[in-house]
Amino acid sequence: MTTTIEQASTHPRAESMAFARAALGRIGRYVFLGFVIVFFALPVLWLVTAPFDRAPALRLSFPSFTLRNFETLLDNPYALRSLGNSLIISLGTMALVLILAALASYALSRVRIPGRDTLLYMLLLLSSIVTGTAAMVPTFVLITELRLIDTHLAVVLVMAGGLLPAAIFILKDFMDNTPKSYEESARVYGASPLQILRHVVVPIARPGLATIAVWSVVQVWGNFLVPFILLRSPENFPAAVIMFTFYTEGGQPNLALISAFSLLFSIPVVLLYLFVSRRYGFRFYGGIKS
Amino acid sequence: MPTTSPTELQPQGPTSPGGPLRRRGTADDAAGLGRSRASAFVAPALVMIGIFLVFPALWTLYLGVTNWRLTGAAAADPEFVGLDNYLDALTDDRFLNSLYLTVIFVFFSAIAGQMVIGFTIAWVLRLSSKRIRPAVEMLVLIAWILPASVIAWLWLALLDRRSGTLNTILGTEGTAWLLEYPMQSIIAFNIFNGTAFSMLLFGAALASIPPSQLETARMVGAGTWATLRDVVFPNIRGHVLTVMLLVTLWTFNVFTPFLLTAGGPNQQTEILPVFIYRLALQAGELGKGAAFSLIMILINLVIALVYLRVLRERRT
Amino acid sequence: MAAITMNELVKEFPGGVRAVDGLSMTIEDGEFFALLGPSGCGKTTLLRTIAGLESASEGRLSIGERDVTDLPPGERRVAMVFQDYALFPHMNVAENISYPLKIQKVTRRDRYAKAEDVGEGLALDGLMDRRPGQLSGGQQQRVALARAVASNPTVFLFDEPLSNLDARLRLEARTFLKRLQRELGITTVFVTHDQAEALALADRLAVMRDGKILQIGSPRDVFTSPASTFVASFIGSTPMNLRPGVVRGDAVSVAGASVPLPTSSVGSVREGQDVVWGARPEYLRWSPEQVDGGIKGTVTVTENLGASVLVSLEVGETFVQFIVDEDDEPAPGTEGWVVAKPERTLLFDAESEQLIGAAAKDPAVSPA
Numbered sequence: 001m002t003t004t005i006e007q008a009s010t011h012p013r014a015e016s017m018a019f020a021r022a023a024l025g026r027i028g029r030y031v032f033l034g035f036v037i038v039f040f041a042l043p044v045l046w047l048v049t050a051p052f053d054r055a056p057a058l059r060l061s062f063p064s065f066t067l068r069n070f071e072t073l074l075d076n077p078y079a080l081r082s083l084g085n086s087l088i089i090s091l092g093t094m095a096l097v098l099i100l101a102a103l104a105s106y107a108l109s110r111v112r113i114p115g116r117d118t119l120l121y122m123l124l125l126l127s128s129i130v131t132g133t134a135a136m137v138p139t140f141v142l143i144t145e146l147r148l149i150d151t152h153l154a155v156v157l158v159m160a161g162g163l164l165p166a167a168i169f170i171l172k173d174f175m176d177n178t179p180k181s182y183e184e185s186a187r188v189y190g191a192s193p194l195q196i197l198r199h200v201v202v203p204i205a206r207p208g209l210a211t212i213a214v215w216s217v218v219q220v221w222g223n224f225l226v227p228f229i230l231l232r233s234p235e236n237f238p239a240a241v242i243m244f245t246f247y248t249e250g251g252q253p254n255l256a257l258i259s260a261f262s263l264l265f266s267i268p269v270v271l272l273y274l275f276v277s278r279r280y281g282f283r284f285y286g287g288i289k290s
Numbered sequence: 291m292p293t294t295s296p297t298e299l300q301p302q303g304p305t306s307p308g309g310p311l312r313r314r315g316t317a318d319d320a321a322g323l324g325r326s327r328a329s330a331f332v333a334p335a336l337v338m339i340g341i342f343l344v345f346p347a348l349w350t351l352y353l354g355v356t357n358w359r360l361t362g363a364a365a366a367d368p369e370f371v372g373l374d375n376y377l378d379a380l381t382d383d384r385f386l387n388s389l390y391l392t393v394i395f396v397f398f399s400a401i402a403g404q405m406v407i408g409f410t411i412a413w414v415l416r417l418s419s420k421r422i423r424p425a426v427e428m429l430v431l432i433a434w435i436l437p438a439s440v441i442a443w444l445w446l447a448l449l450d451r452r453s454g455t456l457n458t459i460l461g462t463e464g465t466a467w468l469l470e471y472p473m474q475s476i477i478a479f480n481i482f483n484g485t486a487f488s489m490l491l492f493g494a495a496l497a498s499i500p501p502s503q504l505e506t507a508r509m510v511g512a513g514t515w516a517t518l519r520d521v522v523f524p525n526i527r528g529h530v531l532t533v534m535l536l537v538t539l540w541t542f543n544v545f546t547p548f549l550l551t552a553g554g555p556n557q558q559t560e561i562l563p564v565f566i567y568r569l570a571l572q573a574g575e576l577g578k579g580a581a582f583s584l585i586m587i588l589i590n591l592v593i594a595l596v597y598l599r600v601l602r603e604r605r606t
Numbered sequence: 607m608a609a610i611t612m613n614e615l616v617k618e619f620p621g622g623v624r625a626v627d628g629l630s631m632t633i634e635d636g637e638f639f640a641l642l643g644p645s646g647c648g649k650t651t652l653l654r655t656i657a658g659l660e661s662a663s664e665g666r667l668s669i670g671e672r673d674v675t676d677l678p679p680g681e682r683r684v685a686m687v688f689q690d691y692a693l694f695p696h697m698n699v700a701e702n703i704s705y706p707l708k709i710q711k712v713t714r715r716d717r718y719a720k721a722e723d724v725g726e727g728l729a730l731d732g733l734m735d736r737r738p739g740q741l742s743g744g745q746q747q748r749v750a751l752a753r754a755v756a757s758n759p760t761v762f763l764f765d766e767p768l769s770n771l772d773a774r775l776r777l778e779a780r781t782f783l784k785r786l787q788r789e790l791g792i793t794t795v796f797v798t799h800d801q802a803e804a805l806a807l808a809d810r811l812a813v814m815r816d817g818k819i820l821q822i823g824s825p826r827d828v829f830t831s832p833a834s835t836f837v838a839s840f841i842g843s844t845p846m847n848l849r850p851g852v853v854r855g856d857a858v859s860v861a862g863a864s865v866p867l868p869t870s871s872v873g874s875v876r877e878g879q880d881v882v883w884g885a886r887p888e889y890l891r892w893s894p895e896q897v898d899g900g901i902k903g904t905v906t907v908t909e910n911l912g913a914s915v916l917v918s919l920e921v922g923e924t925f926v927q928f929i930v931d932e933d934d935e936p937a938p939g940t941e942g943w944v945v946a947k948p949e950r951t952l953l954f955d956a957e958s959e960q961l962i963g964a965a966a967k968d969p970a971v972s973p974a
Contacts, residue, residue, distance in 0.1 A: 025514065029414050033426060036411055040429045040482065042455065043444035044436075050447075058453040100335040107331035110319045123339060125598070129590035130347045131543040133563040137570045137579040138346035138353060161342025164335050180320035184659050185692035187322050189706035189757055190680030196321040199705075203696040222437030225545045229571055243439040244549060247446065262440045273435050318661055322678060 047266065050259035057255065069256040070264075076254075078234050079261055082242035085152065086221055086265075089238055092156040094216040097163050102209060104164075105171035106201060110180070120169060127165035132225050140229050150232040158230065159220050167212050174208035214276050221269055239265045347587065353580030360574030368577065375581035385582065387557060388565035392542065395477060395561050400541035403481035405533060408488025412496055413518075427489070434486035442549035445479050468551055472559045476547040484541065488533055495529035496522070528604040535597040539590060562586060608670040608760035608793045609635040610656060615665035617648075617655050625651035627817035628665070633795060633810075638787050640808035641797045644840070648817040649797045650765060656795060657686050657763050670760055680709075685754035686763040689770060691746050693738035699725065699749050700734040706757030717756075724756045725749075728786075744775050751783075755790065762787070764796035768803060780806055801841050805829065813837050831870070831952070835882055835959045838952065844887045844916060847926050850956060851883040858883050858953065861921045863901040865945075871953040871963035880956035887916060889950040890928035892936065893943045900943035901926060905936050919944060 042060070050056040051070070053063035073079045108116055132139075139158055148154035182204060186196045202209070224240045231237055234245070243261060247253040317324030323331070354375055358368035379385050411430065415423045433441065448456050449467040457463050467475050499522060507517045523530070545563040553560035553568055560568070566586070570579020610633040617626040625648040633639045641649035654660045656667065658679030666675045674682045685706070693702050700721045707717035725731055728748045738746055747767070754762055767783065768776045784807050787794050798804050804811045805825040812822045813833075821833035832838035838846045851860030853875045856867050860883045867875070868883075875881070893900065903921035915935045919926045919942070928944050936942060953962045 021513075029417070032410065032414060033418070033422070036407075037426060037429060040433050043441070043448050043482065044429075044432055046444055046447050046455070047436075047440065058447045058450045058455070059458055060455040096338075100338060103331040104335035107323065107328035110321060111317075111323055111325060111328035112319075113325065113328060113332070125594055126339075126343060126347065128539065129587055129594050130343055131590065133543045133545050133566070134583055134586040134590060135343075135346045135350070136563075136567065137576060137583045138349040139342070140571060141353065141358075141576060141580075142342075142346055142349065157338070158342050161338050164339050165343070168335060179690060179692070181688040181690055181692035182694060183320035184679075185686065185688060186694075186705070186709075187320070188657055188659070188679045188682075188684060188686045189753075190709040192680070193321045193323050193327065195709065200694060201321070203694070206696075218435070222439070224438050224549065229567075240437055240439045243437075243443065247443055248552075258443060262443060266436050266440050269435050269437065270432065273431070317678075318659075320659075322680075 047259075047262055050255065051263045053259075056259050069260040072254065072257040073260055073264070076257055078237065078242050079257065081235060082237050082239045083264065085236060086238035086240065089152050089155045089159070089227070090217045090220040092152065093159045093163065093220045094213050096156060096160040097167050097216045098209060098213055100160070101164055101167035101171050101212060102202075102205070105168045105175055106197070106205075108168070109172045109175035110183070120172065123165035124169050127162060130162075132162060132223075136225065136229055139226075143230055149230060150236060151230075152236060154230045155227050155238075158226055159223065163216055163219060167216070170215075171205075171208055171212060175205065178204060210279075211276070214272055218269055218272055350580050350584045350587065353577060354584045355581075356577045358576040358580070360571070360576055371577065375578050376585075378578070379581060379585070384557065384560075384569075385565065388560050388562050391473070391559065392561045394473065395480070395547075395559075396538055396541050399477045399480040399484070400537045401534060403477060404484045404488045404537050404541070405530075407481065408485045408533075409492045411485070411489045412492040413522075415493070416496060427493075430489055431486045433482050434484065438483070438546040439549060441479070441483055442546060445475070445482070445550060449475060469555055472551050472555060476550055476559050476561075479550055480541060480544065480547065483546065484537065484544075487540070488537055491529065491533050491536075492526075495526040495533075499525045528600065531600045532597065532604075535593055535600065539593045539597070542589065542593070543586075609633060609637075610761060610793060610795065611668045612656075613666045615652075615655065615667060616663045617651050617660055618663040624817050626655060626662075629817075629819055630665075631812065631819065631822060633793060635793055636791045637793055638784070638807060638809045639793070639795045640804035640811035641795065641814060642801060642804040642811050642840075643799065643814035645799060646816075647814040649799075649814050651817075652814070653686075653763050653765055653795060653797050656761070657684055658682050659686075682761075683759050684761040684763055685757045685759035687747075687750045687754050687765065687767055689766040691738075691750040691770070693746055693749055693753075695738055698735050698737055699730060699741070702738065702749055703730075703752045703756050705753060710757075720756055721752070724752045728752045728755075743771050744779065747771065747779065751786070759792065762792055762794040762796075764794065766797055766799070768798070769800070776803075783807060802843060805841070813840060831961060832884075833961050835884070835954050838884050838954070838961075842886060842888075844927065844929065846884050846886050847890070847928075848882050848884050848954070849924060849926070851881050853877060853879045853881055857899075861901050861903075861924060861926060863921075864899070865901065865951070866899045866948045868951040868953050868963070869948045870961075874963045875953065881962065882954040882956050882959070884952040884954060885926075885946045885950065887927045887929045889946045890926070890944040891946065892917070892928055892930050892934065893945065894936070894940065895943070897943050897945045900945035902941070902943050905938050905940045905942065908935055908938065 046058075046060055049060065049063045052065050052067065053061070054066040054068065055064070056069065107113070108120065143149055143154045143158070146154075148157075182200050183196050186200050191199065222240055224244070227238050227241050228244075231241065234242065237245070239261070243258070243265065246258050246261065317327075319328070355370060355372055356368040357371045357374075411426070415426060418426070436444075446468075448454050451457070451464060451466040451469075454467070456467065457465055503521050503525070504517065507521045512520065543563060545567070547559060547561060548564045548567065551559045553564040557565075562582070563586075566579050566582050569575050569582070611631075613630050615626055615629045616624060618624050627648070629652065641652060643649050651660060655662055656669075658674070658677065662675055666673060668674060669682060669684065694705070697705070700718055703721040703725055704712075704717040707720060712720070722731070722734065725734055728751060730745065730748055730752060733741065733745060733749075738749065741749065747770070768779050771779055780803065796807070805828075808825060810822060810824050811828060813820045813828065815836060821828055821837050823831075828837065828841055832841055832846075835848055839848060849860050851858045853859075853867070854864065855877070856872075857864045858867055858881060865883065896902070901919075901921055903919035903926060905917055906920045906925070907918040909916040909918075910932075911929070913932055914929050915932055917928055917930060917936060919928065926944060930936070954960060955962055
């Protein structure tokens with residue numbers, strides 16, 4: 001390695017020091033990444049091994065392979081039912097958010113309604129500060145007064161209310177970036193506004209709508225707090241809540257059940273994430289937690 | 291070619307050149323919706339948000355000045371108690387303890403934990419191979435995507451005194467992590483859960499640094515620390531603030547440590563969200579709980595406003 | 607019968623900006639009419655107002671015999687081709703072309719037959735099943751045209767129809783468009799900022815600026831008798847030489863020389879009037895020897911235009927440009943004279959910038 005600059009000396013000691021520094025840097029990087037990998041993988045390894053272990057234990061161990069544990073799901077009266085409940089409230093919230101947000105964001109994008117921008121920012125601000133946690137008390141009281149305690153409807157309504165501002169913000173941004181010439185073209189050819197929405201807007205907005213749909217489902221599927229405070233009967237509990245009861249209800253937790261159930265409960269969101277990141281890339285909209 | 295003369299238009303109505311502006315009834319937007327239909331489109335969403343987001347927030351104000359309880363006399367007939375709830379809060383040991391714990395929790399988990407670790411991971415991964423980078427990112431992201439109840443259970447399994455994996459690895463058999471080191475446990479748990487967010491945002495921020503600046507630093511012989519100090523941080527200062535505020539906001543409001551320790555042992559991990567839950571929904575002190583909720587909302591508001599201020603300054 | 611007539615048409619945007627400022631004119635039935643002007647002059651707004659996408663603030667508009675001022679776009683029987691073609695990406699070519707007929711409630715079989723028909727006429731057969739994303743720029747444009755034709759309109763509106771095509775394709779498409787319009791005979795209004803395009807395609811054109819029409823006329827009229835210095839400098843591939851001068855007797859004192867009074871302005875000037883003398887580079891003849899009524903100068907820069915050369919002649923403090931054949935290119939530094947026939951030069955009033963002498967061609971033009 002020759003240089004013409006005096007400072008980068010050809011002194012053998014300086015050279016080997018630079019080399020050592022680079023090597024140390026490299027080793028440091030690998031060690032750090034090693035720690036990171038261990039830290040993040042360790043807890044998760046249990047999730048993929050224990051469900052298939054004939055004698056599942058808390059300790060991580062190599063599984064003696066069996067699928068028997070999944071039968072316990074059928075024995076427990078609430079297990080599979082709770083997964084169904086999760087599906088109901090996830091899809092219900094998704095549908096509500098999708099329809100309301102699509103309508104609102106389209107109108108806000110295309111029509112000059114006075115105070116539109118302030119409204120959007122106020123809504124976004126509101127949904128950021130009135131979190132599920134901060135609003136748990138008044139939400140609980142409200143639902144009680146509405147006599148909707150222990151209903152799936154309550155969970156759907158509350159979750160939808162919380163997700164709508166962000167959904168509208170994201171979809172409006174998406175619509176703003178879609179050229180108006182499609183709609184104008186259809187309009188000149190005589191299409192009514194409803195026809196324009198059906199024939200032109202919805203098909204073209206599909207990527208944005210799909211993103212919001214997936215995002216809503218992911219937000220609701222794993223949500224613990226809202227169903228926890230609004231639901232009473234175990235038959236109505238979604239998977240997030242019922243699982244909590246599996247391991248806090250005194251006595252020895254049924255590891256076979258818990259492990260199998262955890263895996264089943266986790267798979268849909270992981271699949272959804274893979275699907276979204278493959279199709280659209282993992283995007284952040286102004287820091288909204290997706 | 292025959293022409294239509296302009297006079298044919300006259301009978302249709304008076305033209306008013308230079309007269310007052312007449313607005314036509316037809317709509318000017320792309321699809322011809324018009325103002326009234328557009329308002330009808332927006333209304334349902336606004337109603338939903340109004341009932342289930344705005345109203346509860348405002349109602350907190352009212353509830354916070356009553357002595358409403360879940361059961362008993364005050365449930366049927368709550369009384370107005372003025373600012374009593376708030377004044378009591380100032381001397382309420384449990385509340386002050388909770389506030390203190392929350393500050394510790396947010397500082398170590400969000401700022402020292404998620405942000406620092408997230409940034410370091412993003413920084414180190416820049417230079418990593420095309421196979422390692424997606425693998426590590428995926429791993430960190432899984433910790434974020436998995437449902438909270440599952441992650442809580444995974445950590446319970448990890449930290450168990452008798453058969454937990456951590457004790458096996460460290461050789462510290464018999465250590466009840468959740469009982470002996472509860473704050474550390476939930477801090478680690480939350481770092482595990484939330485680092486992905488910082489990692490991704492910082493990854494994007496680092497990618498936005500002009501490569502020419504980094505290369506200039508390299509040509510001058512700047513080491514890692516110098517590069518970070520002179521090129522990286524000046525460029526991503528706005529991003530750092532953004533991430534800090536968002537992560538702080540999220541961590542401050544996170545309820546999931548409840549799944550691990552339920553605030554115990556003896557309120558040693560009773561961060562605000564858990565405290566409010568136990569006070570209002572378990573013990574039934576709705577009035578008091580609402581007062582503390584309002585305090586939470588106000589703190590959130592401060593964080594959010596600072597965030598908006600930072601955003602506005604970045605935009606100019 | 608689908609002439610377009612507007613009477614004191616105004617489009618004012620919130621904030622007081624008058625994009626269309628009191629226009630009155632008639633576009634004849636079957637005409638290929640161009641709206642030409644720099645960006646921001648209001649030509650696209652005018653087009654959109656004719657379409658109905660913008661509602662007029664004042665004034666009236668009629669298409670054919672109908673007053674359409676208050677009619678929504680779908681009822682005006684116009685077809686509009688946007689600059690980005692607006693082909694629906696989720697429909698194939700056949701579905702795109704037949705879309706207007708679908709709205710008109712034509713049966714499925716009939717509208718697809720019509721789409722096939724029109725598509726064939728525009729060399730699109732074989733592409734009917736493709737999606738717009740799978741087509742080239744030229745093909746996309748023809749699909750947009752086919753859709754417009756298929757909708758059976760009384761008026762075509764084109765917004766910058768050729769600007770999305772690359773240069774070579776643009777010239778082909780120009781000829782194609784002109785032929786198509788001639789065959790169909792449908793009144794067509796198109797917007798462009800490219801004066802060469804307007805001159806080549808239009809039967810008549812309107813030069814616009816700041817919401818007003820400066821001149822309406824045939825390409826020849828606008829080229830040979832521009833109504834103002836602005837129009838004169840806007841029209842023509844090479845900018846017209848416009849130099850200040852003074853009337854002296856039956857000559858104009860300009861650029862240090864005395865040139866004959868332009869034929870069109872004889873009898874309309876007064877002694878000592880401050881004027882702007884205009885001569886196109888194409889009409890100036892170069893002569894190395896002195897000529898009567900010529901302007902003397904030194905060649906500074908020559909620009910090769912292919913088969914001809916654009917030469918800049920330094921004349922005192924100013925310069926004059928002229929065009930010569932490639933064989934006659936003078937070397938830089940050469941001294942010489944340029945002269946133009948009085949029939950080919952123009953005079954504009956220095957203060958009003960209006961053309962002296964030639965009368966406005968269309969009585970419906972509002973004064974600029």
